[in-house]
Amino acid sequence: MRRRPGLQGLQQRAVEKDRKSALGEDVARNQVERVKEQLSTFRSALEEFALKHRNDIKQNPVFRAQFHQMCASLGVDPLASNKGLWAELLGIGDFYYELAVQIAEACLTTRELNGGLMDIRDVLSAVQRRRGGIAERVSKDDIMRAIDTLKGLGSGFTVIKVGSHQLLRSVPSELNTDHNILLEFAQDKGYITEKEVNENLGWPSRRFDLVMDGLLKDQVAMIDDGAPDHLRRYWFPCLSLAHGKSLNPGTEG
Amino acid sequence: MSSQNDFTFPFFYSYPPYFTLQPVKDTRDKQIALWKELILRYCRHHKVFVLDIADDSELFANSTIKRRLDTDARISILEDVVSSGSGLWLREKQRCLILWHNIPKWAEILCDWVKNNALYDEPMTLEEIVNGIESQGTEIHGVHMEILLRAVQHLEKLGRARLFQGTLDGAEGVKFFP
Numbered sequence: 001m002r003r004r005p006g007l008q009g010l011q012q013r014a015v016e017k018d019r020k021s022a023l024g025e026d027v028a029r030n031q032v033e034r035v036k037e038q039l040s041t042f043r044s045a046l047e048e049f050a051l052k053h054r055n056d057i058k059q060n061p062v063f064r065a066q067f068h069q070m071c072a073s074l075g076v077d078p079l080a081s082n083k084g085l086w087a088e089l090l091g092i093g094d095f096y097y098e099l100a101v102q103i104a105e106a107c108l109t110t111r112e113l114n115g116g117l118m119d120i121r122d123v124l125s126a127v128q129r130r131r132g133g134i135a136e137r138v139s140k141d142d143i144m145r146a147i148d149t150l151k152g153l154g155s156g157f158t159v160i161k162v163g164s165h166q167l168l169r170s171v172p173s174e175l176n177t178d179h180n181i182l183l184e185f186a187q188d189k190g191y192i193t194e195k196e197v198n199e200n201l202g203w204p205s206r207r208f209d210l211v212m213d214g215l216l217k218d219q220v221a222m223i224d225d226g227a228p229d230h231l232r233r234y235w236f237p238c239l240s241l242a243h244g245k246s247l248n249p250g251t252e253g
Numbered sequence: 254m255s256s257q258n259d260f261t262f263p264f265f266y267s268y269p270p271y272f273t274l275q276p277v278k279d280t281r282d283k284q285i286a287l288w289k290e291l292i293l294r295y296c297r298h299h300k301v302f303v304l305d306i307a308d309d310s311e312l313f314a315n316s317t318i319k320r321r322l323d324t325d326a327r328i329s330i331l332e333d334v335v336s337s338g339s340g341l342w343l344r345e346k347q348r349c350l351i352l353w354h355n356i357p358k359w360a361e362i363l364c365d366w367v368k369n370n371a372l373y374d375e376p377m378t379l380e381e382i383v384n385g386i387e388s389q390g391t392e393i394h395g396v397h398m399e400i401l402l403r404a405v406q407h408l409e410k411l412g413r414a415r416l417f418q419g420t421l422d423g424a425e426g427v428k429f430f431p
Contacts (some may be wrong), residue, residue, distance in 0.1 A: 112279075112283045113283070191269075216275075216276060216277050216280070217277055219277065219279060219280050222270035222271075222273075222275055222280060223270060223273055223275065223276060224269040224270040224272070224273050224320075225273040226269060226272050226273055226319070226320040226321065227269070228319060233269065233270070235268070235269060235270040237268070
């Protein structure tokens with residue numbers, strides 16, 4: 001004869017269930033504890049490491065970049081606060097803050113010449129000139145990080161990619177896709193002609209004129225009517241002012 | 254004369270578009286300002302007092318990048334130099350006197366020179382001042398006659414100089430007063 005479920009059996013089963021879930025919670029709690037513990041070990045190891053290599057971090061840009069990478073993978077952001085242990089330990093917050101100011105300065109002083117578009121490499125060399133030889137050396141990675149801190153201020157500093165160039169834009173107006181296409185097309189020589197654009201990109205002159213008008217008005221481009229082939233060249237100072245071939249005699253035709 | 258070698262041209266002198274007048278006003282204003290700065294610095298360095306619009310000197314033409322300012326561009330730039338008080342047209346839109354010091358400053362230099370050489374009340378011809386021994390090694394030596402004349406006229410207004418016509422050869426003479 002089959003036994004029907006009795007009261008006692010039901011109670012027993014409930015107790016067992018409670019016990020199991022309590023056990024499960026215990027296990028989960030233990031695991032979290034352990035991970036926390038591991039993390040804090042990681043962090044203190046990282047802090048210890050940072051303290052130990054403090055000078056390297058401050059002075060060696062490559063080392064600094066690697067340190068940042070390590071921090072990022074551990075979920076630690078040495079830049080997040082200027083008040084925390086990190087700032088006290090390394091003064092990193094101040095370092096990037098100072099760098100950001102120098103970057104902003106470099107952009108402002110050259111804005112009239114390049115329309116507020118500046119090659120990251122130019123930014124780097126301008127900042128390095130400004131800092132002089134005694135200050136800690138600065139890498140491109142540092143520049144990018146400092147720009148990130150500027151972004152937090154809603155300053156409108158953005159990095160745009162044009163072909164192999166990275167340009168820092170310090171004026172609010174946007175580069176649209178067509179602008180970008182032309183800049184990318186110009187990046188090797190530093191200039192373009194309507195003919196080249198027509199032949200290579202298939203743009204009709206209406207489109208070219210429209211886009212170029214905008215770039216000229218924004219002071220991102222300048223015209224050059226002195227070329228030997230008598231075709232008007234449109235130069236982009238942001239691509240070639242400091243690094244351009246035009247500054248090396250003999251390469252310009 | 255001064256050496257040609259130690260003058261450094263600014264970056265824009267090697268950047269082709271700066272040799273074409275820019276169509277956008279803001280860009281053009283900046284361009285003209287840069288050229289003006291270069292012209293004054295260049296002329297002062299090489300002691301060039303007069304720029305001729307038609308003259309293809311290295312100032313207006315960079316043979317390395319094969320670019321030259323055209324006549325309109327030269328006139329626009331020099332007009333800006335003149336309107337800012339750093340130049341005077343000797344012949345309108347053709348020959349421009351470059352004043353890297355303005356006239357009052359030249360007058361001051363002249364006064365200092367007179368004082369340092371104790372030449373007060375001494376009648377001198379303008380020619381003597383420019384080419385004489387006393388002015389050798391000073392900025393006055395070799396100065397353009399037009400500049401000297403204007404500086405003297407400036408001092409005349411202040412009662413510190415008097416121009417007169419030489420009795421013998423009709424050359425212009427001047428006397429300075431303390």
